[in-house]
Amino acid sequence: MSAAEKLGQGNPLLDKRLVNAFVEGMVEVIKSTGTEVKEGKPFVEPQFEAKGSIAGMIGMVAGDMRGTITISFDDSSVFHILENWLMEHHDQINDEVADAVGELTNQIYGKAKTTLNELGYGFEMAIPTVITGGGKIKSYHDGATLILPFTCDNGNFFIEITVER
Amino acid sequence: MAGGGLLEDDVDVLICSPKESFWSTVKNLLTDYNPLRKTYVNNVEKLLETQDLEKIFESEHGSEAIFNPLLAIVDAQENTQTTSEWVQSLKMSYPHVPVMVLYNSETPIDLNAVLKNGADSCYHFPFELEFFREQLLSNLDVDDEDAPPLPFSLVPIKLNELRPGTIIPFSLYLKLPSSEKILCIRKKNNRVDQKTIDKFSQSKEETAFVRRSELNAFFKYAREFSETSTVDEDYSLTEYFIEKKAKLRSLFNYFLDSGEPNFDQGRLVLNEIQNFAQSYGIHSKMENQEIKSLFTNFSGHNSSVFHDALATSVFTGLFAKICRFPENEIQSALIAGLLHNIGLSELSPHGNFDSQLNLSYQNTRAYRSYGSLGLNLIKSRKVSIPLDIGKAIEQCEERIDGSGYPFGHENGKLSKLSKVLQIAIEFNRMVQHSDQHKALLPEESVKKIFDSNNENKEFDSKTLNLIYFFFAKNFEMSAADDFLNKLVG
Numbered sequence: 001m002s003a004a005e006k007l008g009q010g011n012p013l014l015d016k017r018l019v020n021a022f023v024e025g026m027v028e029v030i031k032s033t034g035t036e037v038k039e040g041k042p043f044v045e046p047q048f049e050a051k052g053s054i055a056g057m058i059g060m061v062a063g064d065m066r067g068t069i070t071i072s073f074d075d076s077s078v079f080h081i082l083e084n085w086l087m088e089h090h091d092q093i094n095d096e097v098a099d100a101v102g103e104l105t106n107q108i109y110g111k112a113k114t115t116l117n118e119l120g121y122g123f124e125m126a127i128p129t130v131i132t133g134g135g136k137i138k139s140y141h142d143g144a145t146l147i148l149p150f151t152c153d154n155g156n157f158f159i160e161i162t163v164e165r
Numbered sequence: 166m167a168g169g170g171l172l173e174d175d176v177d178v179l180i181c182s183p184k185e186s187f188w189s190t191v192k193n194l195l196t197d198y199n200p201l202r203k204t205y206v207n208n209v210e211k212l213l214e215t216q217d218l219e220k221i222f223e224s225e226h227g228s229e230a231i232f233n234p235l236l237a238i239v240d241a242q243e244n245t246q247t248t249s250e251w252v253q254s255l256k257m258s259y260p261h262v263p264v265m266v267l268y269n270s271e272t273p274i275d276l277n278a279v280l281k282n283g284a285d286s287c288y289h290f291p292f293e294l295e296f297f298r299e300q301l302l303s304n305l306d307v308d309d310e311d312a313p314p315l316p317f318s319l320v321p322i323k324l325n326e327l328r329p330g331t332i333i334p335f336s337l338y339l340k341l342p343s344s345e346k347i348l349c350i351r352k353k354n355n356r357v358d359q360k361t362i363d364k365f366s367q368s369k370e371e372t373a374f375v376r377r378s379e380l381n382a383f384f385k386y387a388r389e390f391s392e393t394s395t396v397d398e399d400y401s402l403t404e405y406f407i408e409k410k411a412k413l414r415s416l417f418n419y420f421l422d423s424g425e426p427n428f429d430q431g432r433l434v435l436n437e438i439q440n441f442a443q444s445y446g447i448h449s450k451m452e453n454q455e456i457k458s459l460f461t462n463f464s465g466h467n468s469s470v471f472h473d474a475l476a477t478s479v480f481t482g483l484f485a486k487i488c489r490f491p492e493n494e495i496q497s498a499l500i501a502g503l504l505h506n507i508g509l510s511e512l513s514p515h516g517n518f519d520s521q522l523n524l525s526y527q528n529t530r531a532y533r534s535y536g537s538l539g540l541n542l543i544k545s546r547k548v549s550i551p552l553d554i555g556k557a558i559e560q561c562e563e564r565i566d567g568s569g570y571p572f573g574h575e576n577g578k579l580s581k582l583s584k585v586l587q588i589a590i591e592f593n594r595m596v597q598h599s600d601q602h603k604a605l606l607p608e609e610s611v612k613k614i615f616d617s618n619n620e621n622k623e624f625d626s627k628t629l630n631l632i633y634f635f636f637a638k639n640f641e642m643s644a645a646d647d648f649l650n651k652l653v654g
Contacts, residue, residue, distance in 0.1 A: 031552060032549065032552045034552060
């Protein structure tokens with residue numbers, strides 16, 4: 001039985017390998033920008049609500065599973081990461097910042113996808129959508145959201161995983 | 166050039182810029198190309214007044230001359246739009262004239278936009294000097310087979326591509342730098358012997374030259390007769406480097422362009438760079454003889470920005486291999502070497518219009534900060550290189566005793582990869598010809614760095630010892646393994 005088939009049986013939010021793949025992807029990508037990163041303790045929220053002020057979202061499709069991964073940043077963390085990564089100084093969210101968040105989301109998803117597909121999942125290519133402007137997006141999905149929090153010297157950022165069943 | 170021969174009245178180069186400094190810069194650059202007549206245009210309006218050109222423009226020699234330009238060299242102005250305006254005006258007045266645009270870090274332009282507006286080629290100057298010279302020659306078409314060759318129409322070749330006892334379908338020339346004379350040592354369709362080859366190897370430049378117009382005949386000969394173990398069997402060695410440098414230039418152009426970068430393009434470029442670095446096969450298993458061949462084949466050339474990037478890439482990769490880095494880190498080493506000197510393009514061009522880039526800045530802080538400038542450039546073009554590669558590029562001129570640039574970091578702050586890259590850059594400086602020195606053999610260079618490091622302690626001793634041992638044991642990887650085991654033990 002493939003990992004994707006197994007996914008159909010259990011709650012993917014409880015699959016440690018899936019969660020780890022995204023955590024490792026996040027850590028690796030953020031470190032590659034020259035930013036120190038610390039992982040926080042994961043928790044579950046009953047309702048999806050994008051955190052931070054800018055977020056990259058990618059629809060995940062693997063077998064019967066449909067879900068969304070959202071990588072969200074508060075202002076100070078994303079400005080700090082971009083300064084380290086691209087030597088660009090920003091003090092407000094603009095198209096360039098949005099473009100960069102899209103790229104970070106793409107890289108993180110890409111790394112996790114590679115790891116998970118090697119384990120037998122069948123994640124497909126996907127294009128990120130970037131959401132800005134306060135980002136208080138609610139009811140994008142019904143159901144619980146797994147939140148993986150991270151911190152850097154200048155702020156917080158999150159991976160939020162929701163799964164449609 | 167119609168009819169050939171530089172002395173005809175119709176040979177003229179338009180030098181177009183509102184800045185007089187550009188006029189003198191290009192005049193200096195074209196010194197070797199005398200007796201080209203050069204004409205200065207300082208106002209774009211004048212380009213459209215084609216009827217009276219010979220009266221309006223002051224010729225270099227102070228006299229009015231028959232005016233029929235063969236080439237235009239245009240200064241990149243303060244922005245892409247103004248540059249395009251000059252290019253368009255030139256093309257309207259002289260549709261047949263090739264237009265070459267020179268730009269630099271202080272006058273960045275959107276290359277695609279300028280090319281679309283009619284420019285035939287654009288060169289980051291002096292970073293792309295070697296390509297500019299080559300294209301200049303091609304545009305002027307001055308290599309007249311029936312006349313003695315001009316100095317700039319000669320191309321150096323690798324002597325080990327000549328096979329004693331064979332008939333050569335091209336002439337071989339020797340340059341005498343002291344008297345600026347050119348001697349034909351072997352004429353086309355004659356036999357070349359060992360004595361002749363020795364004569365070239367004992368000359369100041371330690372090489373032979375062929376005319377640009379006879380290069381194809383040389384390539385064909387070298388592919389057939391060369392006994393050297395070339396890096397690619399489809400090419401002669403000289404041809405291989407010309408092709409590789411052209412390919413590298415097309416990759417570097419992404420970094421030199423001031424057109425809006427984006428992550429998709431950045432990802433494509435990084436992918437191409439990775440493929441380029443992989444093409445040597447250094448990350449996979451190699452025979453000792455193959456390793457030796459790579460060291461030999463990439464040494465003994467004239468130092469230039471692009472050759473240095475190619476050779477330093479290979480040397481860094483090979484050194485990483487000798488040090489038993491894992492495959493992915495060898496790949497990182499190759500990429501770090503390839504991109505290490507791209508920051509030279511960010512240096513101010515003022516006072517740096519010598520024949521080779523490495524003359525003026527060699528000992529200045531500005532020059533030796535090129536690694537850090539390069540990393541910033543790569544980042545600004547949205548190419549997400551891995552952190553270890555970025556660190557190595559940034560620290561490529563640092564030294565473990567803290568005497569390096571730009572930060573003066575000591576051993577503990579330097580990355581493992583940067584320590585290998587630092588040695589590879591020093592090694593490359595020694596094994597290539599430059600205006601300052603003749604090329605040393607790879608073995609001599611390693612020994613020289615090793616001996617010097619015993620006193621100065623600039624480079625990482627462990628890495629250097631391993632490389633020295635490997636060379637001393639005739640490129641035996643097993644010998645390097647023994648040495649590593651002893652270190653661990």
